[in-house]
Each structure stands twice: as structure tokens, then as C-alpha cells.
Amino acid sequence: MEITVRNKKWEEDRFLNERKDVLSRWPTGKEVDFEEAVEYHKGLPDYKNFTRVMQKLHREGRTVIFPRGGTPILEQEIELNKALFEAGLPVIPLTPDSYCRLGQYAKAQQGLEASIKAGQPKLNGYPTVIHGVPNTRKVVENTEAALNQRLTNIGGIRLMAEIAFASGITAALVDPLLTFGWYEKKTTAAESIEEYQYIQRLIGYYAERGVTIANDTDGINANLQFPMSVDIASVIIVGMLGAEQGVKSVIPRISMFGHLAQDIAWARVLRKLMREYLDKFGYGDVIVPGLALDQVPLFPHPQDTGMSFGFLGYSATVAALAQGEIVYVRTIDEAAGIPSKEAHAVSYRAARFIFDVIRAQKIDLDIASIKTEERITELEVRAIMDRVLDLGDGDVAVGFEKGVQTGAIDCPLSSNVNLKSKVLGIRDNQGACRYLDFGNLPIPEEAREFHREKVAEREQAEGRKMDLNAVIQDFWAFSKGKIKGEPASRGYNRPRGGFS
Amino acid sequence: MAEKATIVTGTVGQDSHVIGIKLLSRYLMEQGYKVIELGGLTPAEEFIKVAQETAAAAILISSLYGMAELDLAGFKEKCTESGLGDVLLYLGGNLAVGRHRFEDDERKFKGMGFDRVYPPEVDMAIVVSDLKNDLKAKRQA
Numbered sequence: 001m002e003i004t005v006r007n008k009k010w011e012e013d014r015f016l017n018e019r020k021d022v023l024s025r026w027p028t029g030k031e032v033d034f035e036e037a038v039e040y041h042k043g044l045p046d047y048k049n050f051t052r053v054m055q056k057l058h059r060e061g062r063t064v065i066f067p068r069g070g071t072p073i074l075e076q077e078i079e080l081n082k083a084l085f086e087a088g089l090p091v092i093p094l095t096p097d098s099y100c101r102l103g104q105y106a107k108a109q110q111g112l113e114a115s116i117k118a119g120q121p122k123l124n125g126y127p128t129v130i131h132g133v134p135n136t137r138k139v140v141e142n143t144e145a146a147l148n149q150r151l152t153n154i155g156g157i158r159l160m161a162e163i164a165f166a167s168g169i170t171a172a173l174v175d176p177l178l179t180f181g182w183y184e185k186k187t188t189a190a191e192s193i194e195e196y197q198y199i200q201r202l203i204g205y206y207a208e209r210g211v212t213i214a215n216d217t218d219g220i221n222a223n224l225q226f227p228m229s230v231d232i233a234s235v236i237i238v239g240m241l242g243a244e245q246g247v248k249s250v251i252p253r254i255s256m257f258g259h260l261a262q263d264i265a266w267a268r269v270l271r272k273l274m275r276e277y278l279d280k281f282g283y284g285d286v287i288v289p290g291l292a293l294d295q296v297p298l299f300p301h302p303q304d305t306g307m308s309f310g311f312l313g314y315s316a317t318v319a320a321l322a323q324g325e326i327v328y329v330r331t332i333d334e335a336a337g338i339p340s341k342e343a344h345a346v347s348y349r350a351a352r353f354i355f356d357v358i359r360a361q362k363i364d365l366d367i368a369s370i371k372t373e374e375r376i377t378e379l380e381v382r383a384i385m386d387r388v389l390d391l392g393d394g395d396v397a398v399g400f401e402k403g404v405q406t407g408a409i410d411c412p413l414s415s416n417v418n419l420k421s422k423v424l425g426i427r428d429n430q431g432a433c434r435y436l437d438f439g440n441l442p443i444p445e446e447a448r449e450f451h452r453e454k455v456a457e458r459e460q461a462e463g464r465k466m467d468l469n470a471v472i473q474d475f476w477a478f479s480k481g482k483i484k485g486e487p488a489s490r491g492y493n494r495p496r497g498g499f500s
Numbered sequence: 501m502a503e504k505a506t507i508v509t510g511t512v513g514q515d516s517h518v519i520g521i522k523l524l525s526r527y528l529m530e531q532g533y534k535v536i537e538l539g540g541l542t543p544a545e546e547f548i549k550v551a552q553e554t555a556a557a558a559i560l561i562s563s564l565y566g567m568a569e570l571d572l573a574g575f576k577e578k579c580t581e582s583g584l585g586d587v588l589l590y591l592g593g594n595l596a597v598g599r600h601r602f603e604d605d606e607r608k609f610k611g612m613g614f615d616r617v618y619p620p621e622v623d624m625a626i627v628v629s630d631l632k633n634d635l636k637a638k639r640q641a
Contacts, residue, residue: 415540
């Protein structure tokens with residue numbers, strides 16, 4: 001295999017050369033004045049710095065919601081952020097439109113012009129590159145919270161990061177492996193890593209001048225029931241890739257899947273191992289200011305307000321019990337279109353009630369089922385990391401790419417053709433996620449045995465073999481208000497969901 | 501028993517949502533069909549090209565991001581021009597942006613030449629049963 005990308009800090013010359021090209025891709029690139037931007041960041045209050053807000057939440061033992069947001073028209077974007085802040089949210093995302101993410105800036109400009117003309121959004125987000133620095137500074141100045149520029153896909157995000165950071169935005173989702181697994185079809189992991197290394201190097205460039213911009217990382221997460229060990233390993237790898245380029249603040253994120261013990265265990269293992277691997281590989285000065293939890297990706301469908309409240313309540317409860325600093329949730333009416341101001345407010349009040357009541361108890365759950373899930377997950381994550389480091393001869397970028405090729409890194413039903421997608425997950429009798437097919441994942445024998453036993457337990461209890469039908473039934477279980485699919489005798493005999 | 505038909509599957513346009521169509525593809529394979537999976541982010545033209553190359557009997561298209569109408573404008577006509585007038589066209593998913601009724605989506609896409617239109621939560625056994633019956637009807641016609 002030809003090695004095209006390494007986990008090695010870019011030479012300043014290479015970075016500055018590519019930078020000239022990046023800044024020339026759209027006229028607003030000229031508005032980026034690095035030295036001025038550094039001074040601007042230094043003048044921002046702490047509550048506008050994402051890392052400091054996370055540190056404060058951690059110190060105070062608080063959990064807050066990280067909402068969804070991003071709308072094309074400047075005035076409406078400011079209005080939305082004001083509403084979110086008034087609903088009590090100290091951290092707010094700036095989600096860009098798809099054209100900007102892909103580098104189709106001319107189309108994004110047309111979309112913005114059409115939106116302004118119509119007085120309503122025609123793009124699915126805020127076109128950061130088209131608005132440029134002066135407008136995006138207006139967003140920063142009129143938002144009394146810390147902003148986070150969401151970056152996904154390939155092609156348009158380098159310039160987007162430049163504009164966002166020059167405007168005073170202090171965090172970004174910078175995750176080559178998320179984009180590789182779930183946004184791209186043919187792009188290789190190496191290509192995605194290289195695209196994002198530029199942005200991590202840019203964050204490092206600011207860090208060298210005393211400006212802290214946080215790199216949050218999602219990992220190559222599975223979007224249907226599956227143990228999170230590969231995801232946790234990939235989040236750690238993105239943290240290491242960033243740290244090598246000079247990132248000084250990493251915010252890991254983990255998905256819940258609805259099984260309480262597992263959801264809490266995964267959060268704990270990720271927080272612990274992220275710190276451990278950063279330290280072990282010489283990135284001890286990189287801080288991990290907090291942890292993000294994400295709602296179960298199996299949002300109930302069709303949507304029902306009562307069920308949406310229940311779903312939100314579950315996410316809020318787990319985030320509080322896992323002592324996460326932020327949690328991604330959807331409002332109760334999100335599936336019906338763009339959430340109203342009232343829907344934001346009522347959703348977040350419900351979650352805040354849960355946060356405040358649970359976190360005030362300073363509860364530290366020390367129960368056997370969580371401990372077991374932690375032990376198994378840790379075993380698996382370490383084995384995956386060992387294999388990646390081994391394949392890459394100590395280099396996680398090389399090792400990840402080779403891991404994908406050999407199936408040592410894999411996830412079920414991914415959009416990317418480079419992943420083998422040989423693995424599959426199933427619920428056990430209590431609803432925890434287990435492997436139905438291990439593919440070529442380097443899962444240690446002890447863990448394999450544990451998963452097999454748990455699957456066999458459900459097979460015995462339900463008197464049927466766990467197969468593709470059961471996988472599909474599990475996939476739809478949340479929409480029926482259940483943690484796992486039910487066997488034929490209870491009326492769930494037919495697999496659903498061919499086109500979701 | 502005659503050899504089962506070749507079916508082309510995928511998600512159309514700039515849409516990366518693939519879990520549903522991949523589950524359906526595996527389910528069809530388990531039922532003995534030969535399935536050519538094109539996966540996510542598949543241009544409409546690619547469905548036609550691959551269906552020609554593999555002499556497919558049906559094209560099953562998924563779309564979850566709401567923009568299927570744009571992605572599939574003139575699709576049936578292009579199929580006919582390419583000599584695929586007989587190929588069954590199935591479409592499923594979330595077929596419009598914002599609030600919408602499935603009945604309207606179904607009418608619209610059937611008007612555009614699709615033989616079957618399904619909502620996201622459709623029972624896979626129904627899709628396969630429809631496919632079986634439609635293929636049988638074609639053979640007898």
C-alpha cells in the first residue's frame with residue numbers, strides 16, 4: 001500500500017502554501033487577517049470561548065443542551081441565537097449549508113440571494129464562506145454564547161474554517177473519520193484525514209499565538225444498534241491527529257443507544273481513554289475540557305409529541321448520570337420542520353429540569369452492570385487501538401487507513417464503499433448492543449465470548465435465531481417505544497423499514 | 501425454479517442515507533435475488549447505466565433528504581429512451597421537504613412513472629411480495 005498521509009505535523013511552509021490557495025477560493029478569503037483575528041479572539045469574553053464554557057460547566061458539575069441551529073439569513077441567524085440563549089443555552093452551533101460544505105460557493109451565493117429575496121431560508125444552513133468575516137463577526141457579537149462551526153464533507157470546509165475562526169468562532173467539529181464513514185462514498189480515510197489536517201494545523205497556528213479553539217470529534221459512529229468500541233477508538237484517533245497538528249483542546253462525543261448501563265459505560269470509557277492516549281503519545285498539554293453525549297440516532301418515526309418528550313427525557317437523564325457537560329438533543333417538533341421558538345424553549349425547560357434535579361444529587365453510579373460494560377468496552381477499544389498502532393507502525397493515520405482495508409476498522413451499513421461493512425449489531429435480551437457479526441474486528445476472545453453468551457440468552461428467551469429479520473426489527477424498536485424488536489408471536493413478525 | 505431476477509438498489513442524488521436501502525438489499529439477497537447495490541450518493545443516470553449493463557428487472561430507489569422530485573425529474577422517460585421501458589421502478593423514503601402527506605407523494609411519483617411508492621417505515625416483506633407479484637405479471641404479459 002502506498003502511504004499518502006501520516007500523523008505528522010505539517011511543516012509551516014507547506015501549511016502557508018496551501019493557505020494561499022485556500023484563501024483564494026472565494027473573494028471573502030481576502031477578509032481573513034490572521035494577526036488581527038488573534039487580537040480579536042484575545043478580546044473576547046470567557047463566555048464566548050467554547051473551551052472555557054466547557055471547563056466552567058465541568059467545574060460547576062452542570063450539563064447543558066447543545067442544540068441544532070444554522071439558518072442562511074444573517075438577521076434570522078442572530079434572532080435564532082438570541083432565542084437559544086434566552087432558552088438558557090451557553091453553547092450554540094453554527095451549521096453551514098450543504099453547498100458551502102462541498103465547496104460549491106457560487107450555488108451557495110445564489111441560495112443566499114434567493115433566501116434574502118424570499119425572506120425565508122432556501123439553504124439548509126448558514127453559508128459562512130459567502131457571509132464572510134464582517135457578517136459572521138456580527139453573529140459572534142450578537143450571540144451571548146460560545147459558537148461552534150460545524151464542518152462536514154470534503155471540498156469547502158478549509159476556507160469555511162478560516163472564515164469562522166477569523167470571525168471569532170472558538171470551536172469546530174473537525175472530524176475526518178465521521179465524514180469518511182457517513183458523508184462520503186468513495187473518498188478514502190487517508191484523503192479525508194489530509195483534508196482535515198489543514199484545519200487542525202490552522203487551529204494549532206492560532207494556539208501558537210495563545211488562542212484556544214476547540215476541536216470536537218464524533219468518530220466513525222454506527223447509526224444503528226452496535227457496540228461503540230470502534231467509535232470510541234476513532235474519536236481517540238481524531239484527538240491524536242488534532243493534537244499532532246497543534247490542537248490544544250479536544251471535545252470527544254459519544255452516542256447513546258438506549259441501554260442505560262452501556263450508555264453510561266461508553267461515556268466513562270471514552271473520557272478516560274481519550275486522556276490516557278493523549279498523555280501516552282506525548283500530547284499531555286492538550287486539554288479535554290468536557291464530554292459531549294449525543295441522543296440515540298434512532299429517532300422515533302413517525303414523530304409523536306409525547307414520545308419525543310420521552311426520548312428527550314431519556315437523553316437528558318443519561319447525560320446527567322454520565323456527568324456529560326453537553327448533550328445533543330432535538331426539539332420535540334423537529335421532524336415537522338424548522339423548530340419554533342416555543343418548541344425550543346419548552347424542550348430545553350424539560351431537559352433542564354432533569355439536569356438540575358439529577359446533577360444536584362452528585363450521584364456516582366457504581367453498579368455491576370455498568371462496571372461490566374466498562375470492562376468489556378475498554379478491552380475492545382484497547383485491542384482496536386493496539387491493532388491500528390501495529391498496522392501503522394505507531395502512526396494512527398497510516399494504521400487507520402490500513403485498518404479500513406483489512407476490516408480491523410469497520411461499521412455496519414456505512415455509506416463509504418471503502419469500508420467493508422461486514423459487521424452487524426443486535427440487541428441482547430436486556431436491550432444492550434452486541435455483535436451479531438464481528439467481521440474482521442480485533443475483538444479479544446473474552447469479549448467475543450461475552451457477546452455470544454448475551455445473544456444466545458436472547459435467542460433462548462425468544463425461541464428464535466437472531467438474524468437479519470431481528471436486526472431490522474431492532475432498528476425499528478424505538479419507533480414502537482421499545483428497546484428491542486419483538487418476536488413474531490407478539491405481532492412483530494415482519495421486518496420493516498426498507499427506505500429509511 | 502427459474503433464476504431470480506437482478507435488482508439494482510441505491511439512494512439517489514446527494515443523499516448519504518443508506519441504512520434502509522442496505523437492509524432491504526440484504527433482505528432481498530436472503531430471498532435469493534441478485535442485488536446490485538449502488539449505495540448512497542448515486543446519480544440518477546448511474547441507476548440507468550447499471551440496469552442496462554446487468555439486464556436488471558427492477559430499480560429500487562431510496563431518498564430520505566426530501567429532494568427526490570428534483571433528483572428524479574424525467575427518470576422514467578430516460579429509462580424508456582435507454583430501452584428500459586419494461587424495468588420496474590420502485591421508490592421509497594421521505595419524499596418531500598417539510599410537512600407533507602404520503603398520499604400526495606405517492607400520487608406525484610406514480611404520475612412520474614414509478615410503479616410502487618413507499619413511506620420510510622414500510623414493511624419489507626410487503627416490498628418483496630409486491631416485487632414478486634409485479635415480476636410475475638411482467639413475465640406473463
